[in-house]
Amino acid sequence: MSAGGRANAGEAPPEGVAALPAEPPWTRLDIRVVWVDAVMVVLSFIPTVLVWWVFDIDFDDGSFGIWPALVTTTLGVTGAVGDLVRWMKTWYRVTDERIELRSGWLTRKYRSVPRDRIRSVDTTAKPRHRVAGLRVVHISSGEAQLSFKLDAVTKQTAEELRRELLIGGTAGIAASEEDAASEETPAPGRDETPIAELNWRWIWYNLINIWAFIVAALLLWGLFWLLQIFNIDLRDLIAKVIDWEALGQTWSIVVAIGGTFLIGVAGLAFGFVNENWNFQLVRTTTEKGTALLTRQGLFDTREVFRDDRRLRGIHLSQPLFWRWIGLTETEVVSTGLGHRASNGEPASSILPRAPIGEVLRVAALVLPDGVRPLEAPLLAHPQSALYRRFVSTVVGLAGWAGLLYWMDVTGAVPSWTWLSLLALIPFGLVFSVIGYRALGHAIVGPYLVLRSGVSRLSTLALQRPAVIGWSMQESLLQRALGLVNVGVATAAGARHYKALDLSPAQAVALIHQTAPGLIDDFLEPLEDLSSANVASEEIGPDVLREDGSVGNDPTAFLSPSSTRRDIAREGAPDES
């Protein structure tokens, strides 16, 4: 197989020509990748050259001498050489049935994915790609991981691949539109309906973040080593500006934390601007329907198409501590948008963090039928769901406290450990109430709406036909309190969503209304609401006796009398 492919490859045009004849040849990534690598090699020598000749720093100077510059150069050269090997060993081709990719030097890899499995084709570009007119193409078949990453092909090939794979054999149209398309502006001639644009006030929603400190730490760490290249110690530099001695210990800590936080916020602000510059969410028309398209990015531009035929719903997530300002993260629930290893946000994210009012407006435009399921009133769950949370909190915390108390008695841990666990109980009760108040569900037109969550209030609107399986779970405590969880399986989004702590009647109604007709055979009238679980436990054998079929009879399920819609009727009539 491998030898055949290589022989075939030898006849292929050596340079990345995006020719797609009937029996397409194996193609390499674009030759410009090599030129980019060459430039990167030259660039990576700059620090060493500068330091050696311009700044005249030797191996023994300062804390680290010339070493940081040398390490930078070595990493740059190794990376470029590795990339060259990768370019030499990577071949791909698109046939009528499938996409194939061979890659790897020490470990040879061959991957083949049928074309009808391809769900999304996206492009990204780093600054070096944009200068060279290159694009990285991400091809996903809806698996958890990315199926293919072509790093990189020409902008034109990328666009042709996208059209070829998503729409099918329209290279001519692609070519005609290609020259008109510019970097950040949309390709003219494409029919687009704007849905949302960047509002600069959203920046506040994206800065308030615990990540500020981590970003600051990373920035300072990077700056420290960058300055080390030129033999400057960041610590000395700060000490020249701020006199730690004069400030005293308390103020030193205040200044250090405040300064770090400000640096972090600045870093996040830059990140937000860089990622969301010129952000646009539009519904664009393609040859075979419509797609949601986001464009964003200052230096690293990003365009993501989300086919409307694969759109199944919307998921909103609101972090607990910012719920009072309505901060909301918005994702489409769609098949084929896996958790991709691309830069930035997952492809399912269609908006930066934004206020809930704006999100609801966008959601109403994104969902095509104008039902507005996310704004519909939800059914409350039984109050025993609150008691269940109280019991779990108290029993859980008290149990751990008891264990720690025992360890305290034996001298393994100090006594404040179990005391502080007991002190957490009131907070746990508050969180129980928050968790209970979050619960809700509804059937709104063609949508199923589920809401739950403590640290994140998560609201899902999912199209009913997108549900491909149901489950209902019941723990001992839930059985005692008359509660069940309903699990909803789907091929889209997170693949599995849960409605927590419904009453059994609510659960059955939810399943029944999500898939009318499907479970009719499995239903019976509920005689007594309060004893629902006891009843289902006790009627089991009676039902069997009434039907006259014994559970262990291996052919019972085949006889037409055993079920109203028996599989034998259609499967094999000769069984009866």
Added chain:
Amino acid sequence: MTQAAQLVQNHRMTDSPSPLSAQPAETAPLQLRPPRFRVERRAITLWTLHAVIGMIVVEGGLFLTYVLWSASRPWLTPILWILGVIYVVNITVMPTWRYYVHRWETTDEAVYSLKGWLTREWRITPLSRIQSIDTVKGPLQQILKLATVKVTTASREGGITLDGLDAEVAAELTQRLTHITQITPGDAT
């Protein structure tokens, strides 16, 4: 108020065209009846054997540590006792309890199962969403002439595993499900 909202939604739903079928307004509360068929009684033996093997591996390993490494004894003793009690319950109570809970059923539209003992789980998977059907027989299952039928969908959580079936019933069921699944118009998700 919630009841009213429910009714309003039911009415709205009858108006909206559903790809599955028109939805009649439900007024009487309903419940799921248990699936029709029990698993084989031999499954009790299978689950007991699994539990015994689990106990031998875990308790045996810990006991070996207890014997060979004397420094571990102070904290290993309570763990051995607690695990021992759990395993005794698991061996004596779990298999029989499971047998009285586990049930399964198939119609020409769906596979329906009920499993568990302390926690119970009902699962319903429409045949139109099934992607593959497998029969699995482990070594112990082969001796006991039992088999597990696995039904998978595009979502891992959407699948159903029916264990403790008679091997012949399982084979026949797999054949039938495969046939019905092929003639049922499925939708590419």
